[in-house]
Amino acid sequence: MHVEDLPTPALVVDLDVLRRNLAVMGSRWPGRALRTHVKAFKSTPLARAVAAAGHPSFCAATVREVAGLARAGLGEDLLLANETLHLHELGELVERGLARITVAVDSPETVDAARAGGIREVLVDVNVGLPRCGCRPEEAGSLADLARRRGLEVRGVMGYEGHVVGTEDRARRARGTERAMELLVAAHEAVGGEVVSGGGTGTWDLNTWVSELQAGSYLLMDTAYTRLGLPFEQASWVQGTVISVDRDGGAVADVGLKALGMDHGDPTIEGAVVLLCSDEHVTFLPDGDGTRWRVGDPVRVWPAHVDPTVAYHDRFHVSIEERVVDIWPVDLRGW
Template identity: 35%
Template sequence: MTSDRALHAHLIGRQGSRADLNTPVLVLDVDALDRNIAALAALAGSHGVGLRPHAKTHKSVDIAQRQLAAGAVGVCCAKIGEAEVLAYGGIAGILITSPVAAPRAIERLSALAARADGLLAVVDHPAVAERIDAALAAVGARLGVVIDIDPGIARTGVASADKAVELAQAIAALPQLDYRGVQFYCGSQQHIADFAERRAAIVERTAYLGTVIAALSDAGFAPAIVTGSGTGTHRIDLDLGVFTELQAGSYVFMDKQYLDCDLTGDGAPPFEVALAVDARVVSANHPGLVTIDAGFKSLSTDGGAAAVRSGAPADCVFAFMGDEHAALIAPGIGTRMQPGDPVTLTVPHCDPTVNLYDDYHVVAGDTLVDIWPVGARGRAR
């Protein structure tokens, strides 16, 4: 089997070597990445808010290290498997943002708590908290926990302020657990395209969060950590001033879903597009379309179609054509493009697209400068 490094390591440092990459390939502009990391770090810092960016977006020790170096207090991981990869890679301050409930997963969580600096996990049920406490006791470890609050989508989280208080009381009675605060992630609001509509939705949800915080505080459980937010609502949440830390993830890359949203209220994207899939034309036998080598196996489909960034006529339309292929459709495109021509695509949704690849091909300008593993790829449990 030919790995990315075996294919492409000889191109590292050679001027213009991006053009010689074997496509389809996941490409990361390191300068845009670093500017995005610095921009949100500075913005959060100017509001006195911590940044714990979500690593489910990038699944990369290399990128997490850059985020920590820029001032992040830690990172988030969606699953215990992601957290294991990053913790073993030396990343501290990890918060696991999905409940860990399966017996084997709880065993892994307790083992990780014994070795990972600053590990945190969410809980949303007293019985699960008890199981975690027992597993921690068996290995002699402690764990900071954050109460997950349902923002109204009925996915995870306690469903009311009263339930949050009950869970806090249960945690307080468990010797291996340390109550640290609350998590409130409004996922369904992140991609509301219109800024004013998104802001109104978040204002309403934040008011509800306020009632939960008040109930916890009245019961003696004022949260030291209030964590949540995302790329779509980071400006709004900073303005509202309730969160102590932000969990934004996609800001490091940007994708078509977020480019289709007004994130700031003035229509100007606050972050650059740093991630791309490079593809090539593989067939050009029809006047109105050409076929490229990137299909369902190369791009996530939950965010719609990819956007052509460069290499093809501006008026062309992208359409998936199966597992391995997509079409670029435009009048006369089959006579304007030839097999082998390169095309750069902005991905529809960055998180699941990254999960399709083993490595980032890191570029500066048009030169390949490194290859970074997507270390937590496929770590869904």
């Protein structure tokens, strides 16, 4: 089936583009140095494609993501790069030998939760500037000591420079990354262990301090990341259909804000200016090149933020040269 014959709205991924993105990222972060973040796509078949390309390490933001990867046979080295207090499900997977699972801790409470949940290995999560979880850098050493006293293996540290990954000016992004990583490296000296985990798609070639890169958006990309001029291409869009036009050339397609992550703003349509997104509609106007739409026309809607876009869909329609060749369920969404 051609992608333009899909019932709409439909989430599509171009497999060739995805593979090119993976190859580019893999050239800088080979093998286990790349810890792909599953939150960006929430799909075990997509994760399997990444593992098959030689990158078997993953991180995730939810227990469901980690557990799903483990049950899918992708449990070689999984990191829950987030704090949670309920870890029994993951501890049981470790106990049964189904996965190696490391979790982030940033407080005595999360250390205790890891221990109580049957988790054996942790990373100390360090706040390097993003106001979201992570202990203070100067507390990392004592937290690691506490974890070790509780019988946990401390593999190292993680810290995410999420406050700078989206900075459009490359020099400013580089300086921000350096400042953040100075904090992480100092914390690592106090904590010990082999792992320094951090970074993201936006700092993939700027972050020279981490031992493994936590990046997920590089695979599918979105219009927000595309503005940074990275060598990754947008591989995923929402296929829609024009359902209404007016005589001024404006048009409405059936891809609304329930099919798109809206926190980074409106989506993009080639040849158009997006005027309005509502629940199941996007209204757009010609951008001046004379394009006119007709009812029934196919339209590609490019999300501003891919992660929350994918989370609204239950499957990827996998395409090669415009033909749908596979369906990948988005099987790790929800909680």
